[in-house]
Amino acid sequence: MQMMGSRRGDNLYIFLSGELDEHTVADVRTRTDRLIDENAGLSRAVFNLAGLKFMDSTGIGFLIGRYKKLRKYGMAMFLEQPEPNADKILSLSGIYSLMPKI
Amino acid sequence: MNEMQLKFLSRSENEVFARNAVAAFALPLEPSLSELSDVKTAVSEAVTNCIVHGYAGGEGWITVLCRTDGDRLELEISDEGKGIEDVERALQPFYTSLAGEERSGMGFTIMQTFMTEFSVVSEVGKGTRVRMSKRFGAGAPQRAANAQ
Numbered sequence: 596m597q598m599m600g601s602r603r604g605d606n607l608y609i610f611l612s613g614e615l616d617e618h619t620v621a622d623v624r625t626r627t628d629r630l631i632d633e634n635a636g637l638s639r640a641v642f643n644l645a646g647l648k649f650m651d652s653t654g655i656g657f658l659i660g661r662y663k664k665l666r667k668y669g670m671a672m673f674l675e676q677p678e679p680n681a682d683k684i685l686s687l688s689g690i691y692s693l694m695p696k697i
Numbered sequence: 698m699n700e701m702q703l704k705f706l707s708r709s710e711n712e713v714f715a716r717n718a719v720a721a722f723a724l725p726l727e728p729s730l731s732e733l734s735d736v737k738t739a740v741s742e743a744v745t746n747c748i749v750h751g752y753a754g755g756e757g758w759i760t761v762l763c764r765t766d767g768d769r770l771e772l773e774i775s776d777e778g779k780g781i782e783d784v785e786r787a788l789q790p791f792y793t794s795l796a797g798e799e800r801s802g803m804g805f806t807i808m809q810t811f812m813t814e815f816s817v818v819s820e821v822g823k824g825t826r827v828r829m830s831k832r833f834g835a836g837a838p839q840r841a842a843n844a845q
Contacts, residue, residue, distance in 0.1 A: 617745045618709035624799075649716075649734075651741040655801035680734040687810060688803055 596623050597646070600630040605638040607631070607670075612646025615654045627661060635668045641697070645676035654681065655688045662693055673697045699725070703761040707752040707776065709745075715761055716740040722763050723770045728833040735811035736770065736831055742804040743774040743827045750794065751778025751825055768833050769813075775826035781819040788817070 596613035609627060613619065631640065642658070644650075658674070665672050672694040677685055685691060701722050705711045716737040723736055740761070747759045755778075762773040781787050787794070788809075793802035809815045812829040819825040 614713060616709070616712050616741055617748060618712055649737065649741075651738050651745065652801045652803040652807055653745065655803055656799040659801065660799040679731060680738065683735075683811075684738065684803075684807060687807065688801060 598623050598626050598630070600634070602634060602637070607634045607637050607640045608643060609640060610643045610646060612648075614649040615647060615657065616649070616651055617653050620653050620657050624657060624660065628664060631661065631664055631668070631670075635670075637670060639671045639673060640665050641673045641675055642694075643675050644678065644681050647678055647681050650681045650684060652684065652688075655684065655690060658685075658690060658694065699765045701763045703763075704758055705761075707748045707755070707757050707759050707778075709748055711759070712741055712744050712748075715744050715759075719761065719763055719772065723765070723833075726765055726768060726770060726833050728770075728831075732831065732833050736772075739808045739811045739829055739831075740772065740774065742807050743772075743829070746804055746827075747774065747776035747778065747825070749800075750781070751776035753779065769830055770833065771828070771830045772812075773826060773828050775824060777824040780821040780823055781817075781825055782821055784817060784819055 596615060596619035599610040601608040609630065662672050674694050674696050703715060703718055705715065719740045720733050720737050723733065744759060757776060757778055760775050764771040786792055788805050790806045791802040793800040808829060812831045814830040816828045817825065
């Protein structure tokens with residue numbers, strides 16, 4: 596599971612790739628939270644899911660956890676380019692009402 | 698008709714192995730990519746439950762039974778862990794017994810939605826058994842086995 600951050604203007608882009616499940620989530624959570632802490636003060640965080648080949652409901656918990664963290668910093672959260680598998684789970688969970696797909 | 702049985706320790710690193718093994722077993726049924734992805738997700742949810750809830754991070758055996766019958770894949774995923782006290786409540790969307798842990802409470806909902814049939818039997822102190830099946834061929838025409 597890889598995570599890469601990139602800052603563009605007032606946006607923090609977070610690129611997730613690989614397979615997100617119970618085994619991989621702890622490490623990516625730590626690294627993502629560090630990246631968010633380093634970029635606190637920006638307006639938005641955009642999670643790019645194009646490289647996420649697999650995700651189960653662990654991913655929902657992960658995204659909601661980051662949403663809560665970002666909200667404390669006053670940062671809005673968005674999701675982009677989910678694969679069909681992830682998109683199906685994200686839609687089912689209703690998570691797009693918290694973090695819109697752009 | 699074909700059958701397979703997997704038995705492995707409740708370590709999270711075995712999740713990727715379990716879902717990919719079941720997907721590989723199901724390939725002769727020529728599922729679509731989307732159907733195969735549904736099966737992998739449902740297996741991942743069930744195995745995660747065994748690890749996180751059944752054995753609560755401790756070590757025990759998880760058994761995955763797979764059977765194909767015509768265009769149908771049948772799965773039985775079980776643990777010998779602590780069991781579920783209130784199955785009806787556990788099945789409710791967004792309910793989680795581990796509220797402090799970034800759990801979505803969506804595992805059973807995803808299994809029910811992604812598979813054709815679903816049932817769960819649990820006994821406190823004895824363990825939990827999830828039975829699921831999926832009938833392939835109802836959806837998109839693109840076949841995973843021919844995709845590459």
